[in-house]
Amino acid sequence: MAFIPHTEADVAAMLAAIGAQRIEDLFDEIPAELRIGALAGVPEALNEMEIGRLMSERARRDGLALSFLGAGAYEHHIPAAVWAIVTRGEFYSAYTPYQAEASQGTLQLIYEFQTMIARLTAMDVANASMYDGASATAEAALMAVRANRKSTSARILMPTTVHPHYRRVAATTTCNQGLRFEQLPYCAEEGITPAASLARFEGHDVTALVVQQPNFFGRLEDVDALTDWAHAHGILVIAVVNPTSLALLKPPGQWGARGADIAVGEGQPLGVPLSGGGPYFGFMTTRMEYVRQMPGRIVGRTLDAAGRGGFTLTLQAREQHIRRARATSNICTNQGLAVTAATIYLSLMGPLGLERTAAAAHGRARELTAALTRLPGVRTAFAGPFFHEAVLQLDRPAAPVLATLGSRGILGGLALTGYYPELGSALLVCATETKTSADIDRYRAALADALQQTARAA
Amino acid sequence: MSNVPADLRYTRSHEWLRTLSDGTVEVGITDHAQHALGDMVFVEVPEAGRAVKAGQPCAVVESVKAASDVYAPLAGEITAGNGKLADAPETVNAQPYGEGWLMRLRPAPGALAAAELLSAADYQKLLDAEAG
Numbered sequence: 001m002a003f004i005p006h007t008e009a010d011v012a013a014m015l016a017a018i019g020a021q022r023i024e025d026l027f028d029e030i031p032a033e034l035r036i037g038a039l040a041g042v043p044e045a046l047n048e049m050e051i052g053r054l055m056s057e058r059a060r061r062d063g064l065a066l067s068f069l070g071a072g073a074y075e076h077h078i079p080a081a082v083w084a085i086v087t088r089g090e091f092y093s094a095y096t097p098y099q100a101e102a103s104q105g106t107l108q109l110i111y112e113f114q115t116m117i118a119r120l121t122a123m124d125v126a127n128a129s130m131y132d133g134a135s136a137t138a139e140a141a142l143m144a145v146r147a148n149r150k151s152t153s154a155r156i157l158m159p160t161t162v163h164p165h166y167r168r169v170a171a172t173t174t175c176n177q178g179l180r181f182e183q184l185p186y187c188a189e190e191g192i193t194p195a196a197s198l199a200r201f202e203g204h205d206v207t208a209l210v211v212q213q214p215n216f217f218g219r220l221e222d223v224d225a226l227t228d229w230a231h232a233h234g235i236l237v238i239a240v241v242n243p244t245s246l247a248l249l250k251p252p253g254q255w256g257a258r259g260a261d262i263a264v265g266e267g268q269p270l271g272v273p274l275s276g277g278g279p280y281f282g283f284m285t286t287r288m289e290y291v292r293q294m295p296g297r298i299v300g301r302t303l304d305a306a307g308r309g310g311f312t313l314t315l316q317a318r319e320q321h322i323r324r325a326r327a328t329s330n331i332c333t334n335q336g337l338a339v340t341a342a343t344i345y346l347s348l349m350g351p352l353g354l355e356r357t358a359a360a361a362h363g364r365a366r367e368l369t370a371a372l373t374r375l376p377g378v379r380t381a382f383a384g385p386f387f388h389e390a391v392l393q394l395d396r397p398a399a400p401v402l403a404t405l406g407s408r409g410i411l412g413g414l415a416l417t418g419y420y421p422e423l424g425s426a427l428l429v430c431a432t433e434t435k436t437s438a439d440i441d442r443y444r445a446a447l448a449d450a451l452q453q454t455a456r457a458a
Numbered sequence: 459m460s461n462v463p464a465d466l467r468y469t470r471s472h473e474w475l476r477t478l479s480d481g482t483v484e485v486g487i488t489d490h491a492q493h494a495l496g497d498m499v500f501v502e503v504p505e506a507g508r509a510v511k512a513g514q515p516c517a518v519v520e521s522v523k524a525a526s527d528v529y530a531p532l533a534g535e536i537t538a539g540n541g542k543l544a545d546a547p548e549t550v551n552a553q554p555y556g557e558g559w560l561m562r563l564r565p566a567p568g569a570l571a572a573a574e575l576l577s578a579a580d581y582q583k584l585l586d587a588e589a590g
Binding site for chain 2 (some may be wrong): 149150292317318322323326
C-alpha cells in the first residue's frame with residue numbers, strides 16, 4: 001500500500017481549488033539558490049524484493065562473528081518473548097502518540113518503564129526516554145546548567161574516562177550554548193578519576209561533574225568520594241551508568257551522602273539487539289527537586305472525571321509546544337519501540353534475573369581476562385575492580401591483531417589507540433553471559449596465533 | 459473586576475511594582491494576571507545576586523492552563539526571590555499583591571526613572587481596553 005493516499009485526480013483537484021498549476025508552485029517562496037536540487041549520490045528507488053535482497057547480502061557480509069566488543073553497546077541474551085510482544089500491533093509504533101491520552105496502553109507502558117528505571121537507578125523520577133546514552137549525557141549537561149542556580153559558569157567537569165563518543169556528542173550538542181567542558185585526566189595505573197585531582201577546582205564556579213560508572217575502561221570509579229566532593233562545592237553530579245550493572249553496583253541515587261543529581265545512560269543492554277549503532281535508547285532520571293528542568297516527555301498517573309485511574313502526559317509546561325524557545329529541550333519525543341522492549345525485558349527478568357545476568361556477564365569477563373593475560377605479551381592495563389569489560393595491553397600493535405582475529409570470525413574488541421594514544425597498544429574487551437568457556441578458549445587460541453603473526457611494536 | 463491597588467505601579471505585561479523603604483523594589487504579577495492564568499502549580503523565582511535587564515525574563519509562573527515568563531520591569535540586581543512560593547504557589551492566586559510577591563530587586567542607577575511604568579489609573583485603562 002502506498003503511504004500517500006492521494007490519487008493524481010485528488011492532487012489535480014486540490015491544486016485547482018487553490019489556483020496552483022503544479023505542486024512545485026507551492027515552493028516558489030524558497031529562493032532558487034537555497035534549493036539543493038537533485039540529490040547527487042542517492043540512487044533510484046528499489047522495490048521491496050530488490051531492497052530485501054540487498055539487505056540480506058549486506059547482512060551476510062557482517063557474518064556471525066563471535067563478538068568480544070563492548071565499549072558502550074553490549075550483547076545480552078534477549079528472551080524470545082520480548083520482541084514477540086513488542087511487535088504486536090498494539091505496541092508496534094516508534095513514537096509517542098500525538099493524541100497521547102487516547103493511547104492508554106502506550107502511556108501505561110511508558111509509566112511502567114519510568115517506574116522501573118527510577119527504581120533501578122534509585123532516583124525519584126525518570127522521563128519517557130532519550131535518543132541514546134550519548135544524547136542523554138548531552139541533555140544532562142544542559143539540564144545541570146538550568147538546575148544549578150548557584151552557578152553561572154556553565155562549566156562542566158568531564159573525566160576522560162567517560163565514553164569518548166559521549167564526550168564528543170555532548171560537546172557538539174552544546175557548542176552554541178556556552179557550555180565549557182574541562183577534561184579531567186585519569187590515573188595511569190588505575191584507569192579511574194582520582195578524587196584528589198579535583199582539588200584545583202575548589203573556589204572556582206563549576207556547574208556539574210560527570211561520572212561514568214563503570215567507566216569507559218570498565219573500571220569502577222570512586223563514586224562516593226567524587227559525589228561528596230562535588231556536593232561539598234555546590235557542584236551537581238551527573239551519573240552515566242550501565243543499567244545492567246545497577247543490579248550489582250550501588251545505584252546513582254545512593255552515591256555518597258546525597259546521591260547523584262541526574263542519572264543517565266544507554267538503555268540498549270535491556271533487551272535491544274546490537275544493530276549497526278541503533279536504534280537504541282537513552283534513559284534519564286533526576287531528583288524530584290529538578291523535575292521541571294528535565295527534558296523529554298513524562299507520563300503521570302491520575303484520575304479521570306469519573307474518578308477512574310488513568311495515565312496522562314504531565315509537566316508539559318517544560319516542553320516546546322508550550323514554552324517555545326524557552327522550553328527545557330527540543331526533545332519532545334521518546335524511543336517508543338526500544339523502550340517497549342526494555343520494559344518487557346525488565347519485567348521478564350525481574351530484579352533477580354537482572355542480577356544473575358550481570359553476575360554471569362561479569363563472571364565471563366573475568367574468565368576472559370584471566371585466559372588472555374596468561375598469553376605472553378598480554379596484560380591488564382589497569383589494576384582494580386571492573387565490570388564485564390577491561391583494557392588489555394598488548395606488546396604489539398592492536399590493529400593488525402584485530403584484523404587477524406576478524407579474518408577468523410572473531411571481533412576481538414576495540415583498539416583504543418585512536419581515542420587514548422597514551423595507552424599505546426591497548427584493547428578494550430568485553431564478555432557477557434552470551435559467551436561460553438569454549439568461546440573464550442577459541443578467542444585465546446586465535447589471539448595466541450594473531451600475536452605470533454604480528455611483529456612486535458618497535 | 460480586577461483589584462488594582464492605587465499605591466502600586468504597573469507594566470504592560472501585567473507585573474506590579476512596590477518601592478520599599480530601603481529603596482528596593484518588590485515585583486509580582488497583578489490580580490488580573492493571576493486570574494487569567496488560573497490556579498498556580500509552580501513558581502520559579504530568581505536567585506539573589508543575579509543582575510537583570512529591563513524586559514528580561516527572570517521568573518516563571520506555571521498554572522494549570524499555561525506557563526508564563528515574568529519580566530524584570532527595570533534593570534537592577536535581584537536582592538531576593540520569594541522562596542516560600544516553591545511550596546505554596548497558590549499564594550500568588552490568593553494574595554497577588556502581598557505574600558505572593560515574586561522578587562525584590564535593587565534598581566540600577568536611573569533605572570526607576572527610565573522604566574516605562576503605568577499608574578493604577580493607566581493600568582486600569584489598559585485592562586478596560588483589553589476587555590474591549
